[in-house]
Amino acid sequence: MKLKNIFLLIILFFYCDNDILANGHMAGKEFIYENARMRQVLSFKNNTISVQSVFDKKKQKELIAENALPYFEFQINKETVLSSMPIWEFIKYEERSLANQGLEYIFYFKGKGAYKGLKMELYRQYFQNSTLTREKIQLKSTKGHNFQLNKKEGKLHFIYPRLSLNNNIKGSIQEIQIANYQHWNHTFYPSIRNHTLTDSDELLLKGPFSVTYTGNHKVMSTYEHASQDEAKGFRLSAVTSMKKGNIDASQGVEGDETEIKDENFWFIAHHYSQSGNTRTIAIELIRGGYFDNEKIPYDSYYETVWNSFSFIGKDEKIEPLIHHYLFSQITEHPKSRESYFYYNTWAMQRELNKKGYDLRGVLTEERILREIDYAAQMNIELFVLDDGWEEALGIWTPHQKRLPNKLTPLINRMKEHNMIPGIWLSPMAIDSLFKRYRQHPEWIIRRSDGVPIVAQWGKTVFDIVGPFSDLFLEDCKKLIDQGIRFFKWDAMNTFNSSLSGLNHGDKSHTKKERIERYNYLFPFYVTRIMKELRKYNNDVVIEVDLTEPERCMIGLMPLQEGIFFFINNGASAYGDYSTYRTKSMRTVINDYGHFFPKELFTYAVYPHDVAPYCAQHYNINNTLIAGHGFWGDLNQLTPKERIGIGKTLAKAKRVRPYIHGIMTDYDVNVGASPEIYTQVDSMHAFGQIIGFSGSKTRLPYKLDLNRSQLLGILNHPYTSNHKSISMDFNFKKPDDTINAFLIGNKGEKISIISSTGQLDDIQLENNLLIIKVASASTVCIKYEDKKPIKVIGGNVRSQNVNEITLYSKESEDISITFENIP
Missing domain, CATH: 2.70.98 (Beta-galactosidase; Chain A, domain 5)
Structure with a gap:
């Protein structure tokens, strides 16, 4: 063999070593x-x-x-x-x-x-x-x-x-549960529990994660199913009575006779x-x-x-x-891991309902089109129509009076603004006034005396572990054909169906056996529908709503195909524009975020700057970390506010591709002083740093970074050396917040290595550097293998072969044209 060929094979081996071995x-x-x-x-x-x-x-x-x-x-x-x-x-x-x-x-x-x-x-x-x-x-x-x-x-x-x-090593077993419901914040949390194991002993754990420690290793085992961990949050008695007229009380199940115990939710x-x-x-x-x-x-x-x-x-x-x-590794649907800034109409509907408007009647074509335009000013990428667009629960066609032109004008307007069209469904609900209910009485979940149970919004529900799952699949496909690419699936509760003759038993099995088989198979059927819809259109993503107790899809199986809408209002309520609601929501990512990717969670904040809270900046920063959602009446925001929010989201979207899938670095609890969340690709110098503080305080912040890849930092003054950046985070009052966006230079050898004021934007293209200054700033720019040939804006304070320092007044742009040195 010629020496050249041998050399090429050696190079191929070193560069492709992992590929050669992975087989x-x-x-x-x-x-x-x-x-x-x-x-x-x-x-x-x-x-x-x-x-x-x-x-x-x-x-x-x-x-x-x-x-x-x-x-x-x-x-x-x-x-x-x-x-x-x-x-x-x-x-x-x-x-x-x-x-x-x-x-x-x-x-x-x-x-x-x-x-x-x-x-x-x-x-x-x-x-x-x-x-x-x-x-x-x-x-x-x-x-x-x-x-x-x-x-x-x-x-x-x-x-x-x-x-x-x-x-x-004997003993040392860690169990990680992920579905512990907590009343105080109206949501689920993880629970990490330590166990010991001695010789000839046995141990049963629910998980779904467990980790054992051997002499040389930590060994992790998981299973992919879905169920709540305990009976917390469930009905306190066998038969409940939902409060009529109370929207939030109409979330449970009335008429379920099943005795609820912790063991009911333990299948594996x-x-x-x-x-x-x-x-x-x-x-x-x-x-x-x-x-x-x-x-x-x-x-x-x-x-x-x-x-x-x-x-x-x-x-x-x-x-x-x-x-x-x-x-x-759990999913073959990478689209489900992409994050989008989204808007959901539900809180807007709730606000108008408080003013006397019908909760669903406000969702008219005219109002939705206006809300889409408002959302576009905010740089929203995904627009979700919530409950009210449909003819009735279980009849998943546009409401004939509110949407006489169906979904077409709404989806067209969303696409004009490059938005993904999304829609809300309650998969199992069925209105008894409609033909579908009368056609399939055998699918209606009932009590032992034959009376249908009553679920969300006072409606009956179909059993999904049977032929109904195929009908619902076809409903969703029809919506996809109309342009829908995102689904929010709500109210999938533990309904304890004991129906016989479907796919979870017949009359030869006891009622208890049929219920247990139904609850075990439920996530299989729901996840199968998700998978079939992904196969039907690979752009479709489904989020499963977990915002109430009794939601049985919390677990790893639905994450094979989709994501979770995790929390509505936390410890607060609709219409709370303060930081209190936002803090309670942030506890979700604070508790799960050390091991759950932020991309798996969605939740929505109010972007309103309502007195006396004036928490707009705080709330927006909260959803930059995770959740990425907004809701509420956007008409209450001024055009200037909406455009301002859009500018912030544009900065976050600029760094997002580089922090996609990166773990969030933080080590304190919600309400700490300070509370810093770092999401940075240090090698390429892109990322974001979000900070909150429960009290007035200062923090000298330092981050290791490959500065040669840094173009600059937006929204906060900074200094740097060749291997790190430094910022002085000054939280001037309780519940203050900061953000900083790191922009990389993509190897172009031009870096703004310090700024005494805030920079609003930095662009570098074809050796043209443009700096938009938000506050009076002295900036130092370092460059290699280049020289500046034209400077517009700012006053040059000093200059040498590799650096130039300029002073710029507030809102004064700096433009520098470079040429390469041969």
Whole structure:
């Protein structure tokens, strides 16, 4: 081989090392996957299935114990079936490239002996430069064969996946729950709980995250389902009576006779056990996963939830691992992770309702068009029509009187302003006055005496775990055909349906069994609809409303396809323009933000500057961190205010591509003095810094940064050296707030390295630097391989080969033309 070709191969190896290693292949009866971080071996020898090895390449340590328990275990035809039994004949595997840059391998097996006619598909997903493995199982019968899932000793018995780990530390298990409802703030919060485990002991945890500590590693396990963690926030009695006429009281369920206990919401468990030096972690069904004697179908399949397993070094932080998993690895819908500044009409409707207008009647074509134009002045990118656009609940066509021209003029106006058209739906609600209600009485969720339960807004609801799910899917497709690209799905509560004859049991099952199966399957059906809509149009994004107790879609499964609308008003109420409401909302991102990507949350603030609060700037800064939403009557804002908000959002949008998916850095609670949120790409010098303070205070702030990539900083004075920037954050009063936007130079070798005043805008294009000054400023500009040939505006204070310093009065622009030095 010629020396030149050898040289090229060496270069290719070094530049593509991770790509070369990130692949899987068969070696005899073993499947080997390898990337830069790990090597995994799945063994299919002797018609068995086992995880033979998980090897940490960095530490050169094996994680799987030699005396490992079987990889899976379940009951079929009243017998315990193990992965270690010689009944699993490997047929083939297929590889699929994922939209999130991962690789999916599907392994096909067929049963032998007494299990001839049983098929199994094992799905495993791997990711480049990551230790995370995501997996699920699908079981299917061959036509003419009868296989049933059974209980064992009266309990569900389906254990998968199960891994036995080498362990040198006993105890030390962390459980992370994510769906603890808190009355004080009318929303959900995470809960981190620490547990110990001793020899010969066992432990069941709800999760959905658990982390165990071994001698060399932290090992994380997850499952992707959805349910509230506890009964907090639920009806205090079996049958409630909603307050008539009170809009906010009409959110629950009237007529549900089901006794509510914490255990009702626990369907899947992390099962830990310890035996000597081996620690075993398994995911196990405990409620609703299947019926006793449930047939494994031949024309579809029985499937598990997706599970994941990953590891890091014992001294590494677990939060970045979770963050990356939720931002990227759990989803093949990257569009759902894009953030947009949005406006929702609901709070405007509420405000006008207080003044005597009909809550939904105000949502007329004329008023919506005006609100769209107002939102455009604010640089809004997504406009959501809330409840009131529709003919009736469950009849998802435009209201004939309020919107006589249907959605067309509204969507056209949104598109004129480059807005994404969004719309609100209450998927399960159905108005009893309409034909659809009368056509499908078998879908209406009822009490044991046959009377329909009453849900949000005093309406009945359809059971979605059945044929209705397909009808609702078609409703959404019709709206997509009209131009809708964003859905807000509301009021998906725990309705405890015991209907028989649908897809969660028949009269041979007890009422309790049908309810448990319904609640287990609910997130499967909702997420399937989300996935089908994404396939129908890849630009469609769905947010699930979690703003009330009893919302059963809080969990990891819906994050496979969508995002969460997390909080309405927190500890406050509609019409609160103060910082109090905003602080209570910020507790969500403050509690979740260390491990949940900010892109998964939406909520809306009031952008109004109403006396005596004058909290406009504070509220806007709050939604820049996360949430990104606005609502309220935009007519109450002056054109100057709306345009001013638009300028702030334009700055945030300028840095957004660079902080997309970056973890937010903060270390204090809401109300601290000060409270700083940093979202910065330090390498490329783009980002934003948002600060609040509960009291008057000052903070010398310093951030490590590659200054050679910095063009300048907007909205705040600063200084810098070659590896950091410094700002003096001066919070002049209680509940004061600041923001600063870092703008990179994209490698153009021109940097404004300091400014004594606020800069409103900086643009650099074709060697022309334009600086818009918001307050009187002395600016120092550093450049390399260039020289200024023309300066307009400002007074030159000093200049040398690589720097120029100028003074500019307030609102006086500076323009500098450079030429390259050969």
